[in-house]
Amino acid sequence: MNALTQRLHQFWYQPAPAERIAILRIATGGFALWYLLSRYEMLQKLSRSDITMFEPVGLAKILYEPIAPGVFTLLLLVTILFNVAYIAGWKFKWTGPVFALLLLFLLSYRNSWTMIYHNRIALVLHVFIIGVVASADAFSVDAWEKAKAGAKKATAHWRYGWPIRLICAGTVLTYFLSGIAKVLGELAWDWVSGEAMRSQVAIDALRKELLGGKAEPLFEWLYPHAELFLFFAIGTMIIELGAPFALAGRRVGMVWAVLTWLMHWGIFFIMGIRFRHHMSGILFLPFFEVEKLGSWLQRVKSRVSKAEKVTTKQNMKPAVVLFDGVCNFCDASVRFVLDRDSKEYFQFASLQSSVGRRLLQQYQAQQDLSTIILIENGRMYLRSTAVLRIARRLDGAWPLLYGLMVVPASVRDTVYRWIAQHRYQWFGQKTVCELPQPGIQQRFLN
Amino acid sequence: MPYLVGYDSLQNRYFIPYQYAGTGGFNQVRRQMRQMVREDRHDELIERVAQQLGETQRSPFDQLERVDLVKGKYHFEDYFLHNQKAPISEKLLSTRKITNP
Numbered sequence: 001m002n003a004l005t006q007r008l009h010q011f012w013y014q015p016a017p018a019e020r021i022a023i024l025r026i027a028t029g030g031f032a033l034w035y036l037l038s039r040y041e042m043l044q045k046l047s048r049s050d051i052t053m054f055e056p057v058g059l060a061k062i063l064y065e066p067i068a069p070g071v072f073t074l075l076l077l078v079t080i081l082f083n084v085a086y087i088a089g090w091k092f093k094w095t096g097p098v099f100a101l102l103l104l105f106l107l108s109y110r111n112s113w114t115m116i117y118h119n120r121i122a123l124v125l126h127v128f129i130i131g132v133v134a135s136a137d138a139f140s141v142d143a144w145e146k147a148k149a150g151a152k153k154a155t156a157h158w159r160y161g162w163p164i165r166l167i168c169a170g171t172v173l174t175y176f177l178s179g180i181a182k183v184l185g186e187l188a189w190d191w192v193s194g195e196a197m198r199s200q201v202a203i204d205a206l207r208k209e210l211l212g213g214k215a216e217p218l219f220e221w222l223y224p225h226a227e228l229f230l231f232f233a234i235g236t237m238i239i240e241l242g243a244p245f246a247l248a249g250r251r252v253g254m255v256w257a258v259l260t261w262l263m264h265w266g267i268f269f270i271m272g273i274r275f276r277h278h279m280s281g282i283l284f285l286p287f288f289e290v291e292k293l294g295s296w297l298q299r300v301k302s303r304v305s306k307a308e309k310v311t312t313k314q315n316m317k318p319a320v321v322l323f324d325g326v327c328n329f330c331d332a333s334v335r336f337v338l339d340r341d342s343k344e345y346f347q348f349a350s351l352q353s354s355v356g357r358r359l360l361q362q363y364q365a366q367q368d369l370s371t372i373i374l375i376e377n378g379r380m381y382l383r384s385t386a387v388l389r390i391a392r393r394l395d396g397a398w399p400l401l402y403g404l405m406v407v408p409a410s411v412r413d414t415v416y417r418w419i420a421q422h423r424y425q426w427f428g429q430k431t432v433c434e435l436p437q438p439g440i441q442q443r444f445l446n
Numbered sequence: 447m448p449y450l451v452g453y454d455s456l457q458n459r460y461f462i463p464y465q466y467a468g469t470g471g472f473n474q475v476r477r478q479m480r481q482m483v484r485e486d487r488h489d490e491l492i493e494r495v496a497q498q499l500g501e502t503q504r505s506p507f508d509q510l511e512r513v514d515l516v517k518g519k520y521h522f523e524d525y526f527l528h529n530q531k532a533p534i535s536e537k538l539l540s541t542r543k544i545t546n547p
Binding site: 042045046049050052053113114115199202203205206207208209210211212213215220223224 | 447449450461462463464465468469470471472473474475476477478481485487518520522525526527
């Protein structure tokens with residue numbers, strides 16, 4: 001008994017670095033943000049649909065009737081704001097739990113309209129666990145502020161380990177229950193013959209065709225090969241009923257995670273069903289030592305940059321930033337980049353200069369003073385994409401902003417255009433392009 | 447399962463995409479349709495679809511003259527292996543003429 005307790009203690013309270021759970025916070029938060037932004041219009045449309053379809057589930061059960069569309073939009077916007085705070089790890093003690101609750105409510109409400117999306121349940125579970133524990137002790141605004149105040153960097157501790165264990169256990173449990181449901185169902189172990197799976201996939205394909213869609217090409221090829229479904233069914237059962245073994249050790253967990261991830265891609269290719277949280281791999285990240293990925297990438301990056309230094313010392317072609325030379329805001333932005341570009345990766349030219357005009361002509365672009373332009377590796381990037389690609393090359397934590405590339409360009413560019421439209425009004429305008437100060441002149445192509 | 451079939455002036459048959467029947471993804475709209483049929487709200491559902499089809503500019507749905515809400519039975523092997531796409535049986539639940547605004 002004592003040995004078992006000790007083993008359980010070791011299992012739950014194994015120390016983990018603060019960076020691991022911080023990465024999980026950013027990844028789950030990033031996925032939730034992508035979901036809310038990409039479904040923004042659909043969610044609003046849903047809140048205005050036929051109220052007879054409203055059957056509240058989960059936390060939404062506190063409602064007697066649907067929320068007014070205006071209130072729903074406000075709730076959605078507040079959730080998005082808390083989502084950003086959750087990713088940034090800002091005032092996390094409050095924003096973490098509040099975002100977890102808001103997301104739980106919002107997705108319960110979304111599921112109250114005739115459909116329960118079980119894959120979103122996994123997302124909410126992960127956000128909930130991460131949101132209520134100390135997951136902002138690294139890679140966060142809170143951690144940055146603490147470091148500024150002289151606090152020591154967080155070291156590996158069980159308080160970062162057990163939430164990850166809990167997430168893994170929760171994930172494994174959902175698959176295990178799914179397997180148990182099959183065995184306890186009408187077909188029991190006959191499900192393994194593959195015939196039920198074949199029928200289920202055929203029903204789904206037929207539904208798609210009758211409702212104006214098309215069955216997946218892989219399904220059309222697979223359907224005549226009934227024997228293959230036997231292997232798929234056995235594989236599914238091994239993954240689902242064998243899920244608890246994923247908790248036995250890190251390597252077993254990683255293998256199980258990869259197999260399950262592949263299963264979801266298989267479902268996508270055969271049935272066209274997108275379990276995005278699963279297919280992206282974010283659901284399975286807790287099974288991996290994700291913090292090591294950063295140092296691995298850094299090693300690869302340093303090797304590449306060493307090689308680059310050797311080969312490009314003489315014929316280096318840095319990226320060129322084209323900006324509006326008479327705009328105070330753009331001028332300040334260029335200085336901002338200059339101060340944080342210790343590798344001197346960027347060169348600059350104003351859009352009004354002869355060099356700027358020549359580059360625009362070379363890339364067959366029109367002179368549009370309302371956008372910053374980045375020319376990098378022979379390609380031209382505009383608006384928010386240019387800004388984020390510039391941030392990627394800056395010193396400090398600024399490259400983290402590049403994660404915002406997951407937000408659809410149309411949404412990012414709307415914000416960019418709004419700022420660009422008001423830049424003269426807010427920050428003023430110059431009558432002429434100023435010459436760069438000595439010391440940084442070589443960075444300007446004008 | 448209930449589904450929608452549209453007909454043009456030549457009586458060509460078209461399956462109506464789920465987007466014309468409700469809000470949300472494929473499975474969500476399918477469930478909405480099933481619920482409405484279960485609650486005998488056929489006319490309400492077909493009215494909504496006919497109105498949406500009347501406003502659409504998407505070909506070939508902009509050419510449709512009539513839409514039927516039906517329940518059909520299919521044989522998987524015939525449908526997917528022998529390319530026999532016709533239903534074994536089809537029961538008409540409701541029908542509407544499509545009028546362009």
